[in-house]
Amino acid sequence: xxxxxxxxxxxxxxxxxxxxxxxxxxxxxxxxxxxxxxxxxxxxxxxxxxxxxxxxxxxxxxxxxxxxxxxxxxxxxxxxxxxxxxxxxxxxxxxxxxxxxxxxxxxxxxxxxxxxxxxxxxxxxxxxxxxxxxxxxxxxxxxxxxxxxxxxxxxxxxxxxxxxxxxxxxxxxxxxxxxxxxxxxxxxxxxxxxxxxxxxxxxxxxxxxxxxxxxxxxxxxxxxxxxxxxxxxxxxxxxxxxxxxxxxxxx
Amino acid sequence: xxxxxxxxxxxxxxxxxxxxxxxxxxxxxxxxxxxxxxxxxxxxxxxxxxxxxxxxxxxxxxxxxxxxxxxxxxxxxxxxxxxxxxxxxxxxxxxxxxxxxxxxxxxxxxxxxxxxxxxxxxxxxxxxxxxxxxxxxxxxxxxxxxxxxxxxxxxxxxxxxxxxxxxxxxxxxxxxxxxxxxxxxxxxxxxxxxxxxxxxxxxxxxxxxxxxxxxxxxxxxxxxxxxxxxxxxxxxxxxxxxxxxxxxxxxxxxxxxxxxxxxxxxxxxxxxxxxxxxxxxxxxxxxxxxxxxxxxxxxxxxxxxxxxxxxxxxxxxxxxxxxxxxxxxxxxxxxxxxxxxxxxxxxxxxxxxxxxxxxxxxxxxxxxxxxxxxxxxxxxxxxxxxxxxxxxxxxxxxxxxxxxxxxxxxxxxxxxxxxxxxxxxxxxxxxxxxx
Ligand SMILES: Nc1ncnc2c1ncn2[C@@H]1O[C@H](COP(=O)(O)OP(=O)(O)OP(=O)(O)O)[C@@H](O)[C@H]1O
Ligand SMILES: [Mg+2]
Numbered sequence: 001x002x003x004x005x006x007x008x009x010x011x012x013x014x015x016x017x018x019x020x021x022x023x024x025x026x027x028x029x030x031x032x033x034x035x036x037x038x039x040x041x042x043x044x045x046x047x048x049x050x051x052x053x054x055x056x057x058x059x060x061x062x063x064x065x066x067x068x069x070x071x072x073x074x075x076x077x078x079x080x081x082x083x084x085x086x087x088x089x090x091x092x093x094x095x096x097x098x099x100x101x102x103x104x105x106x107x108x109x110x111x112x113x114x115x116x117x118x119x120x121x122x123x124x125x126x127x128x129x130x131x132x133x134x135x136x137x138x139x140x141x142x143x144x145x146x147x148x149x150x151x152x153x154x155x156x157x158x159x160x161x162x163x164x165x166x167x168x169x170x171x172x173x174x175x176x177x178x179x180x181x182x183x184x185x186x187x188x189x190x191x192x193x194x195x196x197x198x199x200x201x202x203x204x205x206x207x208x209x210x211x212x213x214x215x216x217x218x219x220x221x222x223x224x225x226x227x228x229x230x231x232x233x234x235x236x237x238x239x240x241x242x243x244x245x246x247x248x249x250x251x
Numbered sequence: 252x253x254x255x256x257x258x259x260x261x262x263x264x265x266x267x268x269x270x271x272x273x274x275x276x277x278x279x280x281x282x283x284x285x286x287x288x289x290x291x292x293x294x295x296x297x298x299x300x301x302x303x304x305x306x307x308x309x310x311x312x313x314x315x316x317x318x319x320x321x322x323x324x325x326x327x328x329x330x331x332x333x334x335x336x337x338x339x340x341x342x343x344x345x346x347x348x349x350x351x352x353x354x355x356x357x358x359x360x361x362x363x364x365x366x367x368x369x370x371x372x373x374x375x376x377x378x379x380x381x382x383x384x385x386x387x388x389x390x391x392x393x394x395x396x397x398x399x400x401x402x403x404x405x406x407x408x409x410x411x412x413x414x415x416x417x418x419x420x421x422x423x424x425x426x427x428x429x430x431x432x433x434x435x436x437x438x439x440x441x442x443x444x445x446x447x448x449x450x451x452x453x454x455x456x457x458x459x460x461x462x463x464x465x466x467x468x469x470x471x472x473x474x475x476x477x478x479x480x481x482x483x484x485x486x487x488x489x490x491x492x493x494x495x496x497x498x499x500x501x502x503x504x505x506x507x508x509x510x511x512x513x514x515x516x517x518x519x520x521x522x523x524x525x526x527x528x529x530x531x532x533x534x535x536x537x538x539x540x541x542x543x544x545x546x547x548x549x550x551x552x553x554x555x556x557x558x559x560x561x562x563x564x565x566x567x568x569x570x571x572x573x574x575x576x577x578x579x580x581x582x583x584x585x586x587x588x589x590x591x592x593x594x595x596x597x598x599x600x601x602x603x604x605x606x607x608x609x610x611x612x613x614x615x616x617x618x619x620x621x622x623x624x625x626x627x628x629x630x631x632x633x634x635x636x637x638x639x640x641x642x643x644x645x646x647x648x649x650x651x652x653x654x655x656x657x658x659x660x661x662x663x664x665x666x667x668x669x670x671x672x673x674x675x676x677x678x679x680x681x682x683x684x685x686x
Contacts (some may be wrong), residue, residue, distance in 0.1 A: 049631045052623075077633035089628035093646025100631075102642065106633035138646070155632060 015065030035216030080162030145172030269377035269387035299337035356393025417448025446477030454483030551582030
């Protein structure tokens with residue numbers, strides 16, 4: 001049970017960006033997706049979440065066997081998908097606390113009691129060592145890069161999805177923040193959640209150890225392996241992968 | 252004190268002169284560069300007339316719109332004009348004891364003739380046009396507010412103009428004078444239930460903020476869904492080292508043409524002008540504001556935000572004008588309009604006339620739509636599109652609403668905005684989803 005991407009082709013107005021992506025993330029697993037700038041990682045993440053900017057021309061996105069390719073983003077979220085954005089939007093005039101409450105309630109039949117919500121939020125903010133005052137600020141307005149990323153993980157913690165896609169959550173975080181956020185993700189990770197970490201750096205993978213590593217190049221996943229693949233990549237760089245792929249005639 | 256017939260004669264004379272202008276001037280059409288025209292072609296002015304009403308002893312005897320918007324426990328004083336007549340008047344006795352006046356202008360002419368004569372029409376001449384003349388010639392009832400020097404009034408002093416019958420012509424005149432170093436909060440509301448037919452509110456509002464005084468002023472207009480036409484001019488003059496924060500809120504009206512001017516008349520004066528509008532259905536709103544700096548060392552800050560649904564039209568033109576010699580003036584003006592439906596049309600025109608150097612003045616205007624990245628972000632958290640859009644529009648207005656600095660009024664405005672968004676929910680969601 002989990003997320004399955006089948007032969008996914010995606011285009012924007014001017015060109016094809018994903019050219020047949022296959023990927024499975026089961027609950028309980030941690031996957032890393034790596035690849036050079038512009039290779040299509042965020043496009044994949046956004047398409048999983050149903051961003052209307054990207055048009056799926058072929059292939060499917062399934063969660064627990066259910067085809068969500070045509071579903072609206074809010075349905076996907078309520079079905080159990082979560083995306084921590086590389087560049088989260090600012091929501092002016094809406095406080096972090098109010099936003100979180102709306103999001104939590106969106107996934108429930110009956111609104112959460114104010115008291116229960118307050119407890120849940122405080123607990124998660126402590127977990128991520130976020131100052132309580134933070135909850136009163138408008139979501140992402142004037143937030144530093146690191147604060148935005150923490151706010152994303154706070155939302156993850158509040159929503160407890162089945163599959164979490166973290167798009168470069170590590171970039172913009174200093175060493176301490178990276179450790180705190182990684183510990184937070186580890187605390188949430190378990191048999192009920194599968195995680196796909198998109199990153200350029202092995203640094204975060206030192207904290208959140210992936211069992212599977214996928215490398216994307218020009219809209220396709222061209223290599224897969226275990227955690228050691230990330231280390232190899234760090235040593236040898238993407239050119240090495242490119243050469244390998246070209247040699248095998250796959251590209 | 253002079254005998255009251257003399258005061259009356261001053262007003263008689265003023266009315267006579269104004270009537271000449273009124274009869275001479277044609278019904279105007281306001282044209283602007285581009286597609287914009289405001290015309291009263293469809294207003295059957297001949298069929299409208301002043302409607303007179305008797306006094307009431309409680310707000311419950313008036314149409315519900317008044318009690319829904321005003322809580323008598325929360326105001327320091329209240330005067331209500333229904334159609335052509337003042338029908339309700341209340342002033343906290345402790346305020347009266349300090350010399351605060353809140354009464355109809357008719358009574359003020361009798362009882363405070365000196366004050367009225369000194370300030371009446373000083374910033375608003377009948378010569379300005381047909382409707383300025385109409386309010387000077389034909390006003391009845393009216394409102395007069397006076398807060399004497401050094402007096403601090405905590406609770407708002409409130410004026411309400413109510414229209415509740417089709418066929419009504421309401422000529423409204425408010426004069427407010429706040430003495431030196433005084434502090435108060437004033438509100439003027441224009442309210443109507445959803446009447447079936449035409450009506451006119453022609454309004455004139457003047458406020459004089461004395462030296463060192465501090466005034467919070469709010470206007471709220473919600474004429475319902477009937478064909479109420481509102482042609483008004485509102486002017487605020489701020490004296491030396493005084494401060495005025497003015498928040499006009501436009502929540503409904505078939506056709507509105509308003510001129511809102513705020514004048515920093517002496518050095519050290521400071522104004523904050525924060526407006527909000529929300530048009531729906533086939534409403535037409537035409538606003539012209541001027542932030543005028545007659546003297547130097549003055550500061551200004553104007554922010555207007557609007558949103559439109561349905562086929563509505565809204566034009567906001569905001570002028571910053573800095574007079575010759577008004578050096579060291581710092582001011583800026585920002586306006587934003589948000590289109591929430593395919594057929595709505597908005598104009599946002601900031602402009603600048605600077606006749607002196609050593610000033611800082613900046614202005615900007617945008618017409619935009621809901622940000623799809625924000626909608627997607629919220630939907631990615633499980634929030635349905637319609638709710639996401641509603642929350643984003645509320646969030647867009649929130650900084651303006653908070654400038655009201657008055658909890659009950661803020662709540663009222665939030666509720667009305669939310670109600671409008673619910674009414675337009677399908678339309679707005681469809682418009683945002685189409686892209
Ligand atoms: N909305 C869009 N419209 C047009 N082109 C787009 C759009 N989004 C992405 N692209 C293009 O698609 C390609 C893949 O972009 P994407 O953001 O998915 O890359 P990425 O792998 O996440 O890169 P990075 O590591 O820099 O975040 C890029 O060439 C990008 O310019
Ligand atoms: Mg990316």
